[in-house]
Amino acid sequence: MHLGMRWALGGLTALMLSSTAMAESITVYTAYEEDEAAAFLEEAKKALPDVDVNLLRLSTGDLAARIIAEKANPQHDVLWGFAVTSMVNPQILEGLEAYKPEGLDAIPARFRDPDGKWFAVTGYMAALCVNNERLKDKGLKMPTSWADLTDPSFKGEVVMPNPASSGTGYIQIDSLLQMMGEEKGWAFLDKLDKNVAQYIKSGSRPCNAASAGEYTVGASFGLRAVKNIEEGYPITLVVPSEGAGNELEANGLVAASKNKDAAKRFLDWTVSKEAANAYFSWKAIVTVPGGTMPERFTKAGLPEDVSQVLFPVDFKAAAEDRTRIIQTWQEKYER
Template sequence: MKLQTLSVISALMMSTAATAGELTIYTSYEEDEAAAFLDLAREAMPDVEMNMLRLSQGDLVARIIAEQGNPQHDLLWGFAASAIVNPQIEKTLEPYAPDGVKQIPAQFRSPEDKWFAVSGYMAAFCVNNERLKDKGLEMPTSWADLTDPAFKGEVVMPNPASSGTGYIQISSLLQMMGEEDGWAFLDKLDKNVAQYIKSGSKPCHAASAGEYVVGASYDMRAIKNINEGYPITMVIPSEGSGNELEANALVASSDNKEDAKRFLDWTVTPEAATAYGKWKAIVTMPGGEKPQEFLDAGLPQDTSDVLHPTDFAAAAEDRTAIISEWEKRYER
């Protein structure tokens, strides 16, 4: 059955992964970018039927761990580096080095060839210019600014239990400040947060619609909403932007490894890199220029200048403890 939607699919209920000539792919790419990338992959491999399940990062992590005794997928695609190094997930993967993968710098690849990251994203605020003015507020430039009592009830954030964007925001703040000071800061920030939303993109949509002044989201959602005409400004927090890499990997139990490897080979081609560059602020493959619309929206030419040096292994190791503590303190 050829799938046309990015939803839970009946093929995932089969007792084994996809049969020969068919791939089942799990992804956490946003729906619009996942659809665009998949269309290109299908053009490159028209002989292979591609079924895709797209879920928010937290939900996909939980699904993969629940299925680890009998994985239902052939590939991980656009999956958080901070999650793929989880031992419960990494043990389901088989080493594979696609043709061309060595063009990706070593820090963006597993030393054992269990995974490689081709793209990424970073934390950014979507600030509604009109609501900001109506409320008489100054443009925030940092996470610290969002703790000002003037922003009470005007900030929305992703829920880190379900959203990869939300988790990397919380994890990076704790890495920046240290555990004690980090949780104290989050206590102050929580006083101004109106709600925590399941998706990483929805806080930006809520701010874009004028429901709140600030939606803590990520770079490309802000850029796309600006280009669609919403009255928002993208703000990259001055403390340094927490960021996430999006990794690809071969699942060891796949029944169609040859086609799965062909797919992974395609993900490091110049064609794929060009596509990533149209959707992603962080592209690990060399070459290409950022679209002018990205720069016009406020993205720096060199994003390394604004990124906080995220420790992905620590983010993965601490995830359960961080989520548990966050839920105890802030879940509503």
């Protein structure tokens, strides 16, 4: 979906632009969901009232294709909230310029490009949604790990995202292969597959299916579980003890930008405490220090410091291996 917007959506625009006649203007490309982007930009405007942002929001795959198609003549100044596994594509990375926003050193090195071309401020993590009522009815033991889901007692009780269509599904599969090594990883997935009732073309729907009591366990992502718990569904959020696969959402400065001063000010804001608090309304992973995780997240089962449970994904390898891994997965398990 193409959203050409200045700072925010709908009725907020006129209010926010009433005094921007002399504003500097930048174009930002993002893969954040439109409601997330609108909320974040509303906060950014408070800090940067004289910067006029035109935003294009597309899904990760569509945005990557557009950036590559425009690489001879980029139409944007900033890339914001973009999956690191896509950011590291050489055709995209070569269009970025190293930039170090004020305060960047406070973000752990594992969330930054060694060459300074990108830094990740948010992300999402794999998690299991376990239906408490169905678990009890079936006489099953609460799983705490991926390994627990290979027990024969869970046969037909597990649903997972299809990694060919779901980014969440891919990070789950790829992180297991990375943590175990491919030979042992594929052998593990063979065992897990025996218990999987179906693979669903969505990262959130496995959690929704478990929440509705259709299955006992839905492999999904952390914030989907939090939201379903808040809505009253009888589920438990489980972070697999092996470590949670994760995808990071990163920012970068476009080398060809003609508006670099304003672009840099925007990127500076993205690592501010105010930005961190805005992110925490929507994201399980916030790498910027200074923000406060909402109590509703921890009450639902997310650890206060999610960095302690994240598997250290090699994002470059995840990107390079994606086609091969998905093809192998489809040959083995797709049904």
